[in-house]
Structures are given as structure tokens and as C-alpha cells.
Amino acid sequence: MNYRWLRKRRRKEQPFPEITLTPLIDTALNLLIIFMVTAPMLKKENALLVELPKGNIKEVSDTQKQDLIVTIDKSGKIYFNNQLVTDAELIKSLQKSAGPKDQKTVFVKGDSGASFGRIIETVDKIKQAGGIGYVALATSGTVS
Numbered sequence: 001m002n003y004r005w006l007r008k009r010r011r012k013e014q015p016f017p018e019i020t021l022t023p024l025i026d027t028a029l030n031l032l033i034i035f036m037v038t039a040p041m042l043k044k045e046n047a048l049l050v051e052l053p054k055g056n057i058k059e060v061s062d063t064q065k066q067d068l069i070v071t072i073d074k075s076g077k078i079y080f081n082n083q084l085v086t087d088a089e090l091i092k093s094l095q096k097s098a099g100p101k102d103q104k105t106v107f108v109k110g111d112s113g114a115s116f117g118r119i120i121e122t123v124d125k126i127k128q129a130g131g132i133g134y135v136a137l138a139t140s141g142t143v144s
Helices: 003-013 022-043 087-098 116-128
Strands: 069-072 078-080 083-085 104-110 132-137
Touching (some): 078 087, 083 087, 116 132
Parallel strands (some): 069 104
């Protein structure tokens, strides 16, 4: 009897197990799209939306150590490190953050729609606070 032929035939008829990659690729692409959509939102979560004036020259090379940021929005409200403060609170916060001997740089982000007089008034108050070595007016090319 010809049993060898039956065994060979049975072996050939068994399907080869395959791994389908389509669900894996779909999941990876969905995660990629989700991260692409949510990443910009996370970055701007704690940021104030101000439109900075345009500038071509970058004055400060080390923008990673920006711990003293004063923001002035269109309505003239003042924010120190993304927290709303009054003029008196701003000076106290700057003196507390800078210390008496430190010569730190304060970045002033003034909205292009804000009053120029309000920005200059705030810069003068910052200069009167102790421990401030330099006040930089941020433009769209200097501070991100």
C-alpha cells in the first residue's frame, strides 16, 4: 500500500501559520496620529497666548534657563511665570526669585497689541527690583 504518498500529501496540505501585521500597523498609526495631535496641546498647556513682535536678532544664546518671565497681554494684565500678579506682587516675586546678589535676566513678553506705555512702565518697575541684571524684551525670534 502506498501510505507514504498519503503522509506527504497531508503535510503539504497543512497551511503555514502566518502572522498578520495589519492590526499592529493600524494600531501604531493610530497612536502616531494621537501623539501628533496632542503633543502641541501639551506644550501650550501652561503657556499664555501672546503675539510677540517680530525680531531678527537673538540677543540671549542660553534660552534654556529662562526662569524669570514676565508676560503682558493685550489688556495690560501682568503675569509672572504664567501666574496673574499685580504690580506690587510682581516686584515682590522678582525680588524673592532673583535674590539680592544674583544678577538674573528677566524676559518681558509684551503682546504686540499691548500698550507701549504699559510695557515700558513694567520694565521700569522690574529694573528697580534688586537682583536683576538685565531686562530683555522678547520678540518672536528670542524666546519660544
